[in-house]
Amino acid sequence: MSLTVDSVTKKFRRFPALNGASFVAPQGSFVSLLGPSGSGKTTLLRILGGLEFADSGSVRFADLNWLDMPARTRNAGFVFQQYALFKHMTVADNIAFGLRVRPRNKRPSNADIQKRVTELLALVQLPGLEDRYPSQLSGGQRQRVALARALAIEPRMLLLDEPFGALDAKVRKELRADLRRIHDHAGVTTVFVTHDQEEAFAVADLVAVMKDGRIEQYGAPADVRRNPRTPFVSEFLSA
Amino acid sequence: MTNFSNGRSGSRRRSFLKPTEDPLWLKLLLGAVTIGFIAILLLLPLALVFKEALAGGLGGFWKSITEPDALASVRLSLIAAAIAVPLNTVFGIAAAWAIAKYDFRGKTFLVTLIDLPFSVSPVVAGLIYVLVFGMQGWLGPTLADHDIHILFALPGIVLVTVFVTFPFVARELIPLMVDQGRDEEEAAATLGATGFQTFLRVTLPNIKWGLLYGILLCNARALGEFGAVSVVSGHIRGVTNTMPLHVQLLYDNYDYAGAFTVAALLAMLALVTLALKSLLEWRYADELAAAHRH
Numbered sequence: 456m457s458l459t460v461d462s463v464t465k466k467f468r469r470f471p472a473l474n475g476a477s478f479v480a481p482q483g484s485f486v487s488l489l490g491p492s493g494s495g496k497t498t499l500l501r502i503l504g505g506l507e508f509a510d511s512g513s514v515r516f517a518d519l520n521w522l523d524m525p526a527r528t529r530n531a532g533f534v535f536q537q538y539a540l541f542k543h544m545t546v547a548d549n550i551a552f553g554l555r556v557r558p559r560n561k562r563p564s565n566a567d568i569q570k571r572v573t574e575l576l577a578l579v580q581l582p583g584l585e586d587r588y589p590s591q592l593s594g595g596q597r598q599r600v601a602l603a604r605a606l607a608i609e610p611r612m613l614l615l616d617e618p619f620g621a622l623d624a625k626v627r628k629e630l631r632a633d634l635r636r637i638h639d640h641a642g643v644t645t646v647f648v649t650h651d652q653e654e655a656f657a658v659a660d661l662v663a664v665m666k667d668g669r670i671e672q673y674g675a676p677a678d679v680r681r682n683p684r685t686p687f688v689s690e691f692l693s694a
Numbered sequence: 695m696t697n698f699s700n701g702r703s704g705s706r707r708r709s710f711l712k713p714t715e716d717p718l719w720l721k722l723l724l725g726a727v728t729i730g731f732i733a734i735l736l737l738l739p740l741a742l743v744f745k746e747a748l749a750g751g752l753g754g755f756w757k758s759i760t761e762p763d764a765l766a767s768v769r770l771s772l773i774a775a776a777i778a779v780p781l782n783t784v785f786g787i788a789a790a791w792a793i794a795k796y797d798f799r800g801k802t803f804l805v806t807l808i809d810l811p812f813s814v815s816p817v818v819a820g821l822i823y824v825l826v827f828g829m830q831g832w833l834g835p836t837l838a839d840h841d842i843h844i845l846f847a848l849p850g851i852v853l854v855t856v857f858v859t860f861p862f863v864a865r866e867l868i869p870l871m872v873d874q875g876r877d878e879e880e881a882a883a884t885l886g887a888t889g890f891q892t893f894l895r896v897t898l899p900n901i902k903w904g905l906l907y908g909i910l911l912c913n914a915r916a917l918g919e920f921g922a923v924s925v926v927s928g929h930i931r932g933v934t935n936t937m938p939l940h941v942q943l944l945y946d947n948y949d950y951a952g953a954f955t956v957a958a959l960l961a962m963l964a965l966v967t968l969a970l971k972s973l974l975e976w977r978y979a980d981e982l983a984a985a986h987r988h
């Protein structure tokens with residue numbers, strides 16, 4: 456059930472955003488994608504989530520030909536940088552969305568959905584906010600709701616695109632600790648995009664440093680820090 | 695440099711007005727001109743329409759309205775609108791969806807095409823259909839062989855009404871949906887929603903007020919269109935005359951009471967639309983502002 460990304464390429468018009476990105480992540484691992492702006496982190500993550508199509512290369516996950524599946528059947532929870540919460544729905548309805556759109560025979564009963572929403576709100580430490588609207592929440596609270604919403608579908612993969620980008624340092628630290636706890640609890644495979652190397656190294660099992668649409672170095676945080684393989688990586692890490 | 699700063703201090707001493715503030719006499723003049731224009735060009739004629747319509751008392755008004763040809767024109771206008779408005783609503787949503795949520799070649803061209811009915815004179819719009827469906831037109835003889843009547847019949851009237859009111863819903867929705875981006879739709883897809891579920895549960899609630907607004911404008915125009923319908927209708931009294939055409943016919947026949955009565959009815963429909971529109975604007979100012987920011 457590991458995730459294997461093999462030589463994925465993607466061009467926008469003629470501009471190559473991904474240039475053969477490859478990495479392998481064991482089942483249940485937490486991978487951070489790190490790299491300068493424009494290096495292709497978001498593009499790679501969106502391809503994993505089914506929101507963008509790769510030009511070539513392959514992705515296998517849980518023995519599935521991942522790129523042939525539409526986003527909605529991948530069961531991969533996606534957390535967006537700008538939250539992308541449903542503005543016109545309450546927190547409870549946001550979190551319940553993924554359960555309510557299931558086909559009738561797989562849809563939990565209303566009581567079960569309600570129970571699940573309560574559990575998830577407790578998990579992201581926002582108990583009692585069921586009836587608020589997204590506009591009535593702080594940035595950190597919105598991001599927690601977005602996380603709860605992604606977790607509600609019991610995802611097999613969790614994809615996060617700079618989810619804490621808009622938050623201050625203290626909240627970021629809190630949230631990333633929560634995220635790691637939730638990741639361990641849910642047993643998913645997580646890919647986490649971040650600008651912040653301190654964050655990437657603190658939270659992940661594996662770090663991928665990206666440059667120009669390629670993965671420049673990939674390995675355990677301690678290894679990457681101790682042995683930067685190219686001048687770019689050592690420069691990037693010391694910046 | 696020295697000159698420049700001298701000039702600045704000079705002008706500062708001279709004027710106590712804010713840079714954007716005009717003198718009082720100018721404000722009064724502009725206000726008076728505006729109000730005068732509105733009164734003379736808009737309110738007065740509207741008031742006169744109602745006054746003339748009621749010249750024969752309420753009884754006369756009622757008699758003119760229930761006259762069979764007048765009723766037929768009301769029915770025809772309502773039928774044409776009842777077909778054109780839903781069609782253009784569906785089309786407008788589909789076009790706005792495609793333009794806002796997908797990238798494809800020729801997008802700008804499509805937007806320009808959608809605007810075409812706004813820039814083409816309605817009479818020309820009508821003539822296009824005569825060229826296509828008329829007896830001298832491309833399809834006319836074939837259709838006549840099969841006993842299908844487009845011109846001088848309901849289908850033609852509906853067609854030109856659809857053409858003329860084509861842009862209203864799409865124009866209203868495109869900026870709104872572009873503004874909202876694709877984030878929520880993408881989130882819905884990753885959560886397992888089908889395209890249709892996403893549309894019903896995410897997109898539609900986000901655009902509903904803009905959509906309603908567009909439908910109102912579309913409806914107002916569908917009921918009021920004169921030029922294009924006039925070309926294809928054939929003016930058969932009680933059969934192919936819509937309300938605006940019937941007004942003209944009554945007027946040309948010196949039946950002023952009748953003409954003004956039907957006109958008053960049309961004006962009333964317009965006023966109801968206007969009231970609903972104002973209500974929407976007042977109640978949902980924020981969401982509509984997002985639609986007009988571009």
Ligand SMILES: Nc1ncnc2c1ncn2[C@@H]1O[C@H](COP(=O)(O)OP(=O)(O)OP(=O)(O)O)[C@@H](O)[C@H]1O
Pocket residue numbers: 467468470471472490491492493494495496497498499650
């Ligand atoms: N929809 C698009 N159309 C055209 N070019 C795009 C598109 N999306 C991304 N790109 C380009 O592809 C490259 C990679 O973009 P991507 O968003 O993956 O970078 P990133 O690593 O996430 O950067 P950041 O850290 O700034 O978010 C960039 O040069 C970007 O300009």
Ligand SMILES: [Mg+2]
Pocket residue numbers: 496497498
């Ligand atoms: Mg990015």
